[in-house]
Amino acid sequence: MPGRYGVPTDPDYQERLAEFEARIRRGEKIEPGDWMPEEYRRQLIRMISQHAHSEVVGMLPEGAWITRAPSLKRKLILIAKVQDEAGHGQYLYHAAETLGVRREEMLEALLSGRAKYSSIFNYPTLTWADIGTIGWLVDGAAIKNQTMLAQCSYGPYSRAMVRICAEETFHHKQGKEMVLLYAHGTPKQRAMAQDAINRWWWPALMMLGPHDKDSPNTEVLVRWGIKTKTNDQVRQEFINEHAPEILAAGLSIPDPELRYDEKSGNWLHGPINWEEFWQVVGGNGPMNKERLEARRRAHAEGAWVREALQAYAARQQRAVAV
Amino acid sequence: MKPLVKDALIAKLTTLADDEVILAHRNSEWVGHGPILEEDIALANITQDELGHAILWYGLRKELDGSDPDRLAFFRDAYEYRCCELVELPKGDWAFTMLRQYLFDLYESLWLEAAQQSTYPPLAGAAQKIIREERFHLQHTRAWVERLGLGTEESNRRLQQALDFQWGYAQQLFVPIPGEELLVAEGIVPDLVPLKARWLEQASRHLQNAGLKLPINPGYQPTSREQHTEHLWSLLAEMQSTARWDPEAKVW
Amino acid sequence: MDTQWPRWEVFKQDAPGKPHQAVGSVHAADPEHALLTARNVFARRPQAVSLWVVRAEEVFSWTKEEIAQDPALQGGATPARGLRPTSYLVFRKTSHKRSMTFVDHVGEVQACSPQEALREALARFRDAEGLAWWVVAAEKVHRSDPSQETVESWFAPAKEKTYKQQQYYTTVSASRPKRRGEDEAFGEGCAHC
Numbered sequence: 153m154p155g156r157y158g159v160p161t162d163p164d165y166q167e168r169l170a171e172f173e174a175r176i177r178r179g180e181k182i183e184p185g186d187w188m189p190e191e192y193r194r195q196l197i198r199m200i201s202q203h204a205h206s207e208v209v210g211m212l213p214e215g216a217w218i219t220r221a222p223s224l225k226r227k228l229i230l231i232a233k234v235q236d237e238a239g240h241g242q243y244l245y246h247a248a249e250t251l252g253v254r255r256e257e258m259l260e261a262l263l264s265g266r267a268k269y270s271s272i273f274n275y276p277t278l279t280w281a282d283i284g285t286i287g288w289l290v291d292g293a294a295i296k297n298q299t300m301l302a303q304c305s306y307g308p309y310s311r312a313m314v315r316i317c318a319e320e321t322f323h324h325k326q327g328k329e330m331v332l333l334y335a336h337g338t339p340k341q342r343a344m345a346q347d348a349i350n351r352w353w354w355p356a357l358m359m360l361g362p363h364d365k366d367s368p369n370t371e372v373l374v375r376w377g378i379k380t381k382t383n384d385q386v387r388q389e390f391i392n393e394h395a396p397e398i399l400a401a402g403l404s405i406p407d408p409e410l411r412y413d414e415k416s417g418n419w420l421h422g423p424i425n426w427e428e429f430w431q432v433v434g435g436n437g438p439m440n441k442e443r444l445e446a447r448r449r450a451h452a453e454g455a456w457v458r459e460a461l462q463a464y465a466a467r468q469q470r471a472v473a474v
Numbered sequence: 475m476k477p478l479v480k481d482a483l484i485a486k487l488t489t490l491a492d493d494e495v496i497l498a499h500r501n502s503e504w505v506g507h508g509p510i511l512e513e514d515i516a517l518a519n520i521t522q523d524e525l526g527h528a529i530l531w532y533g534l535r536k537e538l539d540g541s542d543p544d545r546l547a548f549f550r551d552a553y554e555y556r557c558c559e560l561v562e563l564p565k566g567d568w569a570f571t572m573l574r575q576y577l578f579d580l581y582e583s584l585w586l587e588a589a590q591q592s593t594y595p596p597l598a599g600a601a602q603k604i605i606r607e608e609r610f611h612l613q614h615t616r617a618w619v620e621r622l623g624l625g626t627e628e629s630n631r632r633l634q635q636a637l638d639f640q641w642g643y644a645q646q647l648f649v650p651i652p653g654e655e656l657l658v659a660e661g662i663v664p665d666l667v668p669l670k671a672r673w674l675e676q677a678s679r680h681l682q683n684a685g686l687k688l689p690i691n692p693g694y695q696p697t698s699r700e701q702h703t704e705h706l707w708s709l710l711a712e713m714q715s716t717a718r719w720d721p722e723a724k725v726w
Numbered sequence: 727m728d729t730q731w732p733r734w735e736v737f738k739q740d741a742p743g744k745p746h747q748a749v750g751s752v753h754a755a756d757p758e759h760a761l762l763t764a765r766n767v768f769a770r771r772p773q774a775v776s777l778w779v780v781r782a783e784e785v786f787s788w789t790k791e792e793i794a795q796d797p798a799l800q801g802g803a804t805p806a807r808g809l810r811p812t813s814y815l816v817f818r819k820t821s822h823k824r825s826m827t828f829v830d831h832v833g834e835v836q837a838c839s840p841q842e843a844l845r846e847a848l849a850r851f852r853d854a855e856g857l858a859w860w861v862v863a864a865e866k867v868h869r870s871d872p873s874q875e876t877v878e879s880w881f882a883p884a885k886e887k888t889y890k891q892q893q894y895y896t897t898v899s900a901s902r903p904k905r906r907g908e909d910e911a912f913g914e915g916c917a918h919c
């Protein structure tokens with residue numbers, strides 16, 4: 153039962169806002185039907201739908217390698233993984249739907265190019281080792297974010313994230329296992345793994361979002377318990393976990409300034425090329441056009457299928473009614 | 475096991491596995507491109523199951539001759555593959571894919587049901603395991619055939635086209651391989667003749683209930699698994715490209 | 727008009743004797759299709775033994791906050807005269823803890839309307855505080871076939887798909903020591919949360 157969304161001009165807005173924020177501080181989950189600020193709802197719809205789009209577009213770069221997977225087991229794993237991404241999109245669209253927005257509308261926003269999705273999926277997958285590297289680094293970065301979002305104050309988003317995290321851990325582990333195997337494999341396998349790390353390291357850091365000082369939404373998102381950590385915090389956690397593991401595998405990281413800082417216990421990184429990030433976000437990444445085109449084509453080619461099932465269902469209903 | 479019987483069983487297991495590998499490959503081309511999210515997920519389930527079946531059949535062959543399943547899948551060429559031509563055909567539209575999956579699932583379910591009584595315990599055991607999944611596949615693809623057949627004019631037309639195209643190819647599923655009669659005589663695999671009768675009966679009924687016409691002239695019916703469509707060569711070239719890229723690599 | 731098909735809420739039962747729990751929704755065209763789809767989406771991994779689906783519009787829901795603000799919903803049920811009561815399934819959420827599921831099936835009540843079913847439920851199910859309630863007319867619920875053969879075919883094979891479970895990849899935990907129970911957490915909750 154949606155529709156209880158408060159705006160600052162409501163006479164009781166301040167009072168209700170205070171109750172709402174107190175609930176969040178007590179660790180209560182906000183559920184569909186509860187009063188919430190319209191701005192909370194707007195931010196959630198923005199974040200959840202972008203997140204859903206990212207999962208769905210994210211099927212494409214990896215899906216492209218299913219037909220070229222080098223062993224039966226890898227093929228099985230990759231199909232399951234890309235399938236999970238579809239599932240994640242599915243769970244997330246559901247979470248957004250509880251806020252009174254329809255999946256049609258969200259898909260329309262994606263296909264028309266209005267909606268954003270994660271910048272990382274606008275990079276190409278050039279070799280098979282990209283598949284392992286995406287699992288290890290990209291899913292590794294995503295898990296950091298999603299683990300945080302599993303604590304989110306909005307019940308449906310939090311639940312989607314708990315489910316997703318459990319599945320994502322499999323993605324991360326299979327990727328890591330693969331890259332470590334190649335790091336200790338033949339010279340060609342090792343070179344392929346290194347090349348993939350070289351190309352995916354920086355985009356993985358970027359996908360966790362701009363620095364805190366350039367992230368205008370962060371403050372309100374943290375106050376309302378949608379996010380519980382900032383972009384830079386999450387990025388630091390990601391680097392701290394992955395940098396030593398990559399190095400321990402005998403692979404290098406394409407950041408000459410990367411170093412371990414004894415005092416803070418953090419791995420410090422060199423400057424991120426935000427110019428590249430904004431170019432990709434703005435539609436000028438190497439694969440932006442192809443990704444969107446692939447989604448549009450699948451949607452358009454599926455139209456007659458969706459219509460057919462609707463027509464069948466309508467016919468069944470008429471038969472029952474008679 | 476007599477050597478001749480063993481050879482025949484190895485050959486039969488290879489055909490079973492090859493069919494599943496190539497069918498799964500074609501279905502896997504849909505991942506990320508399905509008509510709606512839920513169906514993308516659904517077809518990916520079926521695809522994983524079929525690939526799992528291939529792994530099981532290759533595994534049974536391995537028990538007999540020690541062959542490595544990945545070597546068989548990724549290092550045999552079109553001369554050596556023993557899949558039927560139906561599964562090699564390009565994925566086509568959703569109607570083409572769903573119909574092929576239905577025709578294959580119905581055949582596979584019937585085959586497995588009978589194969590549960592195999593006198594060769596590993597095969598009986600595998601059949602008992604796989605048939606559970608095939609029952610679900612069949613429910614799923616039956617539902618799709620019914621809905622596309624009775625959906626819109628367009629969906630009916632597309633499904634009918636797919637049927638006209640595939641019907642002859644599908645008959646190859648019931649052509650025994652050389653030496654198969656030895657296996658049947660030993661009770662190791664089911665006789666395809668009664669299975670074909672049941673398949674024809676059930677498929678015809680369901681397809682007709684779904685508003686389709688069975689082709690009067692079934693067209694080309696492949697008879698030898700040593701011959702293939704013109705698609706297999708390039709399918710294998712793609713499928714095997716990574717595995718063959720580094721001949722030194724022992725594991726992937 | 728192009729659509730994403732109607733939305734159906736999905737309830738999954740993990741094991742016999744456990745309650746059906748709201749796990750999410752699927753878009754599907756008709757009841758049979760919705761059940762098949764629910765199986766594909768929500769039983770890719772263990773555990774499940776049964777699924778229910780119901781059109782999203784047929785679910786009536788209230789949060790604790792909404793109930794507190796609507797005096798008409800409190801106090802016991804007063805049966806409306808003239809109408810014959812029918813069965814409603816009642817689902818309830820009782821914890822703010824992180825979870826994959828939302829409301830759990832707690833039982834069935836007889837009532838003449840969803841509102842009356844809720845009042846009846848509030849009076850009947852008092853063993854724990856309800857944070858959110860769902861009420862669905864029993865006749866609107868479509869259930870997966872409970873036969874042994876269907877349960878085996880729909881749900882058992884997922885247990886053997888070990889390659890999509892994180893435990894399958896144990897050899898790779900290179901640096902981080904595992905917390906106790908972390909790997910078993912699969913399917914129960916997020917291992918990292």
Ligand SMILES: [Fe+2]
Nearest residue numbers: 207236237240
């Ligand atoms: Fe994901």
Ligand SMILES: [Fe+2]
Nearest residue numbers: 494524527582
């Ligand atoms: Fe199969």
Ligand SMILES: [Fe+2]
Nearest residue numbers: 579582608611
């Ligand atoms: Fe099948």
